[in-house]
Amino acid sequence: MVKFSTKSIESDPIDLKTEMRYFLMIAFPLSAAYLAEYAMFITTKMVVGKLGYQQLAAVGIAGGLSFEILVILMGLLSIIGVLAAQAEGAGKKSEVGQSVRQGLIVASMIGIPAMVFIWNLDLVLIATRQDPVVIDFAIPYLRGIAGMVLPVLWFAVFRNYTAALAQPLAVMVIAVAAVFLNYLLTIWLVHGGLGLPAMGLFGAGLATTIVTWLMFLSLTLYVYRKPKLRGYGVFQGAWRLHWPTCAEIFRLGIPVAGLTFLEVGLFVAASILSGVISVKTLAAYEVVMSWVGIPFVIALGLAEATMVRVAHAVGRNHIKAVRRAGHLGMTLGVGLLTILVVIPLGFADQIIRIFITPADPGFAEVSKLATQFLIIAAIFQVFDGLQAIAARALRGLKDSVAPLWIAGFGYWVLGIGGGSMLAFPYGYGGAGLWWGMALGLMVTASLLCWRFNLLSARPLELVVVDG
Numbered sequence: 292m293v294k295f296s297t298k299s300i301e302s303d304p305i306d307l308k309t310e311m312r313y314f315l316m317i318a319f320p321l322s323a324a325y326l327a328e329y330a331m332f333i334t335t336k337m338v339v340g341k342l343g344y345q346q347l348a349a350v351g352i353a354g355g356l357s358f359e360i361l362v363i364l365m366g367l368l369s370i371i372g373v374l375a376a377q378a379e380g381a382g383k384k385s386e387v388g389q390s391v392r393q394g395l396i397v398a399s400m401i402g403i404p405a406m407v408f409i410w411n412l413d414l415v416l417i418a419t420r421q422d423p424v425v426i427d428f429a430i431p432y433l434r435g436i437a438g439m440v441l442p443v444l445w446f447a448v449f450r451n452y453t454a455a456l457a458q459p460l461a462v463m464v465i466a467v468a469a470v471f472l473n474y475l476l477t478i479w480l481v482h483g484g485l486g487l488p489a490m491g492l493f494g495a496g497l498a499t500t501i502v503t504w505l506m507f508l509s510l511t512l513y514v515y516r517k518p519k520l521r522g523y524g525v526f527q528g529a530w531r532l533h534w535p536t537c538a539e540i541f542r543l544g545i546p547v548a549g550l551t552f553l554e555v556g557l558f559v560a561a562s563i564l565s566g567v568i569s570v571k572t573l574a575a576y577e578v579v580m581s582w583v584g585i586p587f588v589i590a591l592g593l594a595e596a597t598m599v600r601v602a603h604a605v606g607r608n609h610i611k612a613v614r615r616a617g618h619l620g621m622t623l624g625v626g627l628l629t630i631l632v633v634i635p636l637g638f639a640d641q642i643i644r645i646f647i648t649p650a651d652p653g654f655a656e657v658s659k660l661a662t663q664f665l666i667i668a669a670i671f672q673v674f675d676g677l678q679a680i681a682a683r684a685l686r687g688l689k690d691s692v693a694p695l696w697i698a699g700f701g702y703w704v705l706g707i708g709g710g711s712m713l714a715f716p717y718g719y720g721g722a723g724l725w726w727g728m729a730l731g732l733m734v735t736a737s738l739l740c741w742r743f744n745l746l747s748a749r750p751l752e753l754v755v756v757d758g
Contacts, residue, residue, distance in 0.1 A: 314619055344647055352416065368447050371394035375387045379603065413430045431492045583672060597617060600616035616687075617743050671729035678735045685742060706728050
């Protein structure tokens with residue numbers, strides 16, 4: 292249901308130049324941080340991929356499923372950034388701190404069962420009839436990464452907090468440092484040395500767990516010591532369950548988590564279906580997803596900045612600022628992602644050779660498939676980023692239910708439904724799956740942009756959607 296504020300709206304003191312400055316202050320560090328965090332997974336696949344395409348496929352599908360579970364939960368927690376930004380825009384500092392404290396409690400509540408689920412993800416691989424060799428390689432890796440769940444979710448809460456206050460630079464610094472540490476630890480623990488035996492794929496998972504704990508502890512120390520961030524009483528208020536705040540987080544966050552589930556489920560389903568086609572198709576899929584994730588996480592930083600600025604404008608009760616913030620994020624996102632199309636089109640061979648060597652017995656077929664997939668990925672990566680930005684612009688308005696329905700139609704009816712038809716009955720194999728995903732993302736992005744334009748076009752009255 293749409294609600295309209297009757298509060299008088301004065302001229303907004305923030306002009307386009309100032310809005311751009313605030314936007315980039317948030318977007319650049321977050322994009323760099325998301326890129327660095329994604330690079331941790333990429334470097335793990337680089338190290339493991341040298342062991343063979345089967346190990347690459349195992350870590351790709353097991354790690355992909357694990358991280359996508361976390362992405363769904365972080366989608367729920369992202370509403371903390373909306374609540375904090377709206378409270379900051381309205382000048383209610385105590386509500387900002389309370390949102391963060393309750394967010395940490397909610398993260399703990401959802402994190403413990405998620406950790407158990409990731410530990411047992413091999414049952415999902417068995418149920419979906421993945422190759423037995425892939426499952427055998429995946430099990431030790433899953434045991435190694437299960438311990439990262441809680442620090443990742445706690446880190447996400449503090450990241451939302453710092454972004455809401457336009458203070459995300461430390462997140463970038465921590466994430467960039469984590470990439471190098473994760474790479475070195477992965478090599479060491481996988482291959483052994485300096486008195487440690489080779490741990491194989493378990494070592495690859497353990498390295499990521501160790502690094503995520505260090506990231507969380509570093510960001511916690513920063514938030515505690517930074518005077519501007521301490522001024523909101525995050526560590527001073529009562530650490531007990533405040534049900535009204537938690538209820539709002541769940542009420543608004545569950546539809547967001549549902550939308551994220553549909554989004555990442557698109558790629559999970561495509562990964563599983565690729566494995567059903569063949570191990571080589573799955574390996575090619577994982578190679579291409581390693582590239583696709585790069586423009587997406589860059590767009591994700593822009594999307595989070597868009598969400599924060601839209602929510603901040605909601606707190607200021609200024610509809611024109613809401614519309615301007617949303618359109619700014621979408622425009623910059625489309626422009627940047629269009630430029631990045633040149634990489635998969637012009638450097639496909641170089642991308643493939645990062646993950647699999649020509650000496651590998653499966654190199655020729657995996658390379659051929661990956662080249663086909665990269666051409667399709669170049670087409671839809673712009674829409675993949677645009678739908679992320681548009682969805683988060685709507686999230687800044689607390690609009691979370693309608694985007695859920697849009698995603699269900701775009702991702703699953705058109706994406707997986709259409710892709711499965713092309714892949715199996717029509718015999719296009721892996722390429723059919725990618726064309727289906729492309730169609731689903733294009734339609735979803737278009738509908739989400741249309742909805743934001745509809746909601747933000749109300750003259751002088753601020754639209755706030757009850758999620």
